[in-house]
Amino acid sequence: MPMIEMKNVSKWYGTFQVLAECSTQVEKGEVIVVCGPSGSGKSTLIKCVNGLEPFQQGEILVNDISVGDPKTNLPKLRARVGMVFQHFELFPHMTITENLSIAQIKVLGRSRDEATERGLKLLERVGLKEQAAKHPGQLSGGQQQRVAIARALSMDPICMLFDEPTSALDPEMINEVLDVMVELAQEGMTMMVVTHEMGFARKVAHRVVFMDQGRIVEDDAKEAFFGSPRSERAQQFLSKILHH
């Protein structure tokens, strides 16, 4: 049973089709990178996985639970799926410690002490232990994104979704975030990552999904994708991105 399974997912905004019959799956422990030109639907696709974006056709199963089924308890499902956003989305009015513990307390029902301890442990892991008492606005973008990863991990997720985690960062901060992600991947976390960082893809991805105009155009093992992508669009995209 795959951790994430998508079958023929289609989505429209009014009459405009943003996703067209997208199918793919992520096995347990697998890392897949989703890439494609802007507007190709990759961010929308990843937000469908935990039901942040509704879709009109097809089916998505996460750990065998149907996301689109109205009977599914979405908050419960989302609590088990970690997500990292392009703009970090830490809660600005809370300290870093509170950011790391609030959902553990309110959603998982952990005690404050337990949640704080777990949060601080993860904060140490991303190398930011001494920032615990600060507010997000006092941290750099790279630091905020590392906190955001720790926040997602604090919920003990069964898989992680990354939505362009480095594209809002200044170039010198990208690596500190990628390093954390690489480490996670090497530990065997199941990850679905929307990114243009092909270095990351080469290093840890098992498969690469290439999207264009709402469709999944390529879904290949990493070696095959970087060796000889089948579609012309993917070749163009790769040559643009790699020569940038």
Next chain:
Amino acid sequence: MSTWDWQVFCKDTIDGKIVPSCFGSGGDITYLDWLLSAWGWTLSVSALALLVALLLGSLMGILRTTPHRGLVLLGNAWTELFRNIPLLVQIFLWYHVVPALIPPLRSVPSFILVVLGLGLFTSARISEQVRAGIQSLAGGQRMAGLAMGFTLPQTYRHVLLPMAYRIIIPPLTSESMNIIKNSSVAFAVSISELTLFALQAQEETSRGIEVYLAVTGLYFVSAFAINRAMLFVENRVRVPGMIGGGGH
């Protein structure tokens, strides 16, 4: 113009004799007593109406940002209804029309009716601000809350509202000052507040300028006090690392 005569406030309201202490005794009151009690009515009407407006305005503003079409419609209709009828007309509706149509309300004191009228009128404006405050947070905050497994109410409680309220403190401050000013329409239904005092004391004493100056001064002081209080609150809840109160 004639000279000032501030002693008018020391006069007894019945026989017009000047009371040495300026305060009445034994059931008689001076104009100063009356002025202070009128100030008390102005402040009570304003404070209670603000409470009503904050509760209902927040509720309606929140409804307008939910993903449920029916709730959005309810919030919108509420806001448009209470925003597009003049306050004085709304006060008359509460005073003359509502009790006539709903008999149990006939025994409700007019003070309460005015509080409801002013409160609901202001709730429309507060609903606008609450809605704008929530919408000014990028949609990502809502998604981040939901992605953590929060339910929609939890997302509002822990993620959206704490920031939204910080952002809208400045407009809420001016709305709170407006409510003091707007409470003056209560004179029209005979609430013994500052404006009614101004009208009546001016007529009885013919010292309109002194009376109006005192009343205007008290309106100033009240609004200024609210302004300071809200600034204090704003500083207390300021988030480190953010300019102003927040926002992207």
Next chain:
Amino acid sequence: MLALDFSFLTPAVISGYVVKGFIFSLQLTLIAMLGGVVLGTLLALMRLSGRPWLVMPAAGYVNTMRSIPLVMVILWFFLLIPLVIGRPLGAEISAIITFTLFEAAYYSEIMRAGIQSISRGQVAAGYALGMSYRQTMGLIVLPQAFRNMLPVLLTQTIILFQDTSLVYAIGAYDLLKGFEIAGKNFNRPVETYLVAAVLYFAISFSLSLLVKKLQQRIAIVR
């Protein structure tokens, strides 16, 4: 439960009581808007002039007006104007003067924001073309500021229209007064207040819809 009966509101009653008041409310709104915008623009220019002897009186005037309840301002002018000009003045004329001067304070804040929204580069471009201050303001800055602020100016005018009902305090004959008198004479106050509320709502709401449309159009042209 009271039975509502609107049958007494015949065309004759409406034209006898209501129309006169309605016309005055509209007059008051239009005059106060035009006068208020002109005076308000002058006040805004004074406040932005950078000369303390212009800035201070303008700021003092605007802040004073904005911190006093409108009803008190109406009462103040009704009391003071006769003292200044030496003879009593009708409630209607007094109301027109009051609202024009009062609204000027609010319109001036809108125009100030509008002028400040125009980039300094526009002023520089005007001067670079050899224009005087007056020309730069009149031909370059104010037309743009006015256009950008048109929706806000009109929204303020809707508020102004609603506020005209406050001339009740000095007994001027406006729309609300017309309904009130009709209600008293026919002993039907509940019905007349209801109709008054519906009428005020219909006018304000449709105007606000128009402003929304206008806002969208301006947003597109930009």
